[in-house]
Amino acid sequence: MRSASDSSEPAPPARSRPGGRTARIRTQVLDAVTAELAEHGYDALNMDAVATRAGVHRATVYRRWQDVGGLLADLFDAASDQPWHPRDTGSLRGDLAALNHEIQDSLTEEPSLAVALIAASFRSEEAARALRRLWDDRYTQSEIIVERAIHRGDLPPDVDARALLIAATAPIYHHLVLLRTPPDPHLPDRTATTTALAAESGAFTR
Numbered sequence: 001m002r003s004a005s006d007s008s009e010p011a012p013p014a015r016s017r018p019g020g021r022t023a024r025i026r027t028q029v030l031d032a033v034t035a036e037l038a039e040h041g042y043d044a045l046n047m048d049a050v051a052t053r054a055g056v057h058r059a060t061v062y063r064r065w066q067d068v069g070g071l072l073a074d075l076f077d078a079a080s081d082q083p084w085h086p087r088d089t090g091s092l093r094g095d096l097a098a099l100n101h102e103i104q105d106s107l108t109e110e111p112s113l114a115v116a117l118i119a120a121s122f123r124s125e126e127a128a129r130a131l132r133r134l135w136d137d138r139y140t141q142s143e144i145i146v147e148r149a150i151h152r153g154d155l156p157p158d159v160d161a162r163a164l165l166i167a168a169t170a171p172i173y174h175h176l177v178l179l180r181t182p183p184d185p186h187l188p189d190r191t192a193t194t195t196a197l198a199a200e201s202g203a204f205t206r
Contacts, residue, residue, distance in 0.1 A: 028054040029061060030078055033071050038111040042120040047071070069126035076117070076130035080137040085144075092149040093189075093196040096168045099142060100188030103169055107176045108183045118177060139165055149199075156205055164204040168195040 032054035036045050045068055051058040065071045087098040106114040121131040139162055146161035171191045175181045198204070 025054075025056055025060065025064075026074070026078075029056055029065070029071070030075050033075050034113060037116040037120065038113050041116055042123060045071075045120070069124035072117070072120050072124055072127035073130035076127065076134045080134045084138070084141060086142050088148065091196075092145065092154050092199065093192050095145040095148065096192035096195055097189045099145065099165075100169060100172050100192055103172045104176065104183055104188050107172070115177065155199055156202065158206045159199060160204045160206055164195065164199050167198070167204070168192060 029050060032050045033045070035053060036049055047061055047065070047068065048058055050071060051061040054061070061071075065074060086095060089095050089098055106112065117127075117131065121128040142165050143161040146155065146159060146164055149155040150157050150159065168191060172188065175187060176183060
């Protein structure tokens, strides 16, 4: 469910899925990027440190990824390739709450790779584009939550699934990433309930 504004986004390059030694090198390097981000943050991330930690020759890292932005973009793309499915709790409120708890857990774990990656996206346009692709993938996969609710008869068929999901999850990011407030264990459920009530009242119909 893309908006008209999405058409301005450049088409992402086709992703290759190499095998053998190339795949092992990619795994080693991306694991090193993850570790460096988690331990030292984006500001300390550099190609040489990643190459050393990965045990890969620096020339190989520069040749394949060019710069830090290329490393981060590939890390985001690799994350979107991982299988992930939102939980099915049997209700719209339960599904949204489960999704919000998963998001809050990822933003509050120590160290939080999610927070490091979000911070990095503000400094690298290539990483920002990759992050937008990742979030688009996640929201697309999460639309099954709304589809299940429609199938159960809890929502009308013309509900805007993307708008509903953004409304349900945005407060988690707003409080934890923008306001930097301490995590509220009740926020995921409270936000899910509010969004579900609004959706059931027709707030997100087209």
